Amino acid sequence: MTALAGTFGITNSGLELAVNLVILFLVVIWLALVYWTYADARRRIADPMLIGCATVASLFPFVGTIIYMIVRPPEFLDDVRERELEMQAAEARLAQLGYQLCPHCDYEVEKDFLRCPSCMRKLKDPCIACGRPLDPSWKICPFCEAEVSAAAPAPRRARRRRDGSAEPAGTAETGTQPYTT
Numbered sequence: 001m002t003a004l005a006g007t008f009g010i011t012n013s014g015l016e017l018a019v020n021l022v023i024l025f026l027v028v029i030w031l032a033l034v035y036w037t038y039a040d041a042r043r044r045i046a047d048p049m050l051i052g053c054a055t056v057a058s059l060f061p062f063v064g065t066i067i068y069m070i071v072r073p074p075e076f077l078d079d080v081r082e083r084e085l086e087m088q089a090a091e092a093r094l095a096q097l098g099y100q101l102c103p104h105c106d107y108e109v110e111k112d113f114l115r116c117p118s119c120m121r122k123l124k125d126p127c128i129a130c131g132r133p134l135d136p137s138w139k140i141c142p143f144c145e146a147e148v149s150a151a152a153p154a155p156r157r158a159r160r161r162r163d164g165s166a167e168p169a170g171t172a173e174t175g176t177q178p179y180t181t
Contacts (some may be wrong), residue, residue: 020135030062033065034055034058034059034065035057036064036065037054037057038051038054038055038067038171040059040068041054041055041068041072042071043071043076043077043078044072044075044076044077045072045077046077048163054068054072084170094108095105095136098131099111102116102118102119102121102123103123104116104119104121105118105119105121107119109123111133112132112133113133114126116132124136125177127141127143127144127146128149129141129144129146130143130144130146132144134148
């Protein structure tokens with residue numbers, strides 16, 4: 001018994017070489033998966049702690065990488081940033097074209113609309129002198145230089161009745177019926 005028994009007790013040198021090559025191949029694949037998990041996590045996850053956790057999880061041969069592939073974020077950080085930039089650019093283009101969104105229903109409205117065509121809510125007040133739309137923060141009309149009167153108080157929001165239906169503003173206190181179209 002001067003010679004050591006081969007791997008797994010295999011005495012045939014050709015078979016032992018094949019088994020050793022398969023083991024070497026599996027170890028190389030495992031190490032490559034650990035590196036791939038680390039590199040992929042760096043491209044998809046911003047938190048260094050989570051990147052480290054994903055890499056440590058992949059140290060469990062093959063199973064850790066499979067679990068990481070199931071729970072990893074679906075898109076790369078660069079793609080998320082690019083999409084956000086595209087959204088900002090699209091919003092800037094819409095703003096340049098004079099389009100804005102209604103603050104009540106998010107319908108596209110132009111900057112000179114007095115009312116939203118979708119929800120019919122008042123967006124701006126017209127100038128008393130020239131009729132052009134005025135921003136509520138303006139103190140003077142930039143078109144005709146007429147002074148803007150003090151801003152009217154903001155309309156009250158509808159209150160909820162006990163039965164769950166909305167009660168229009170002004171009807172409870174005054175007993176008047178709201179104007180509907």
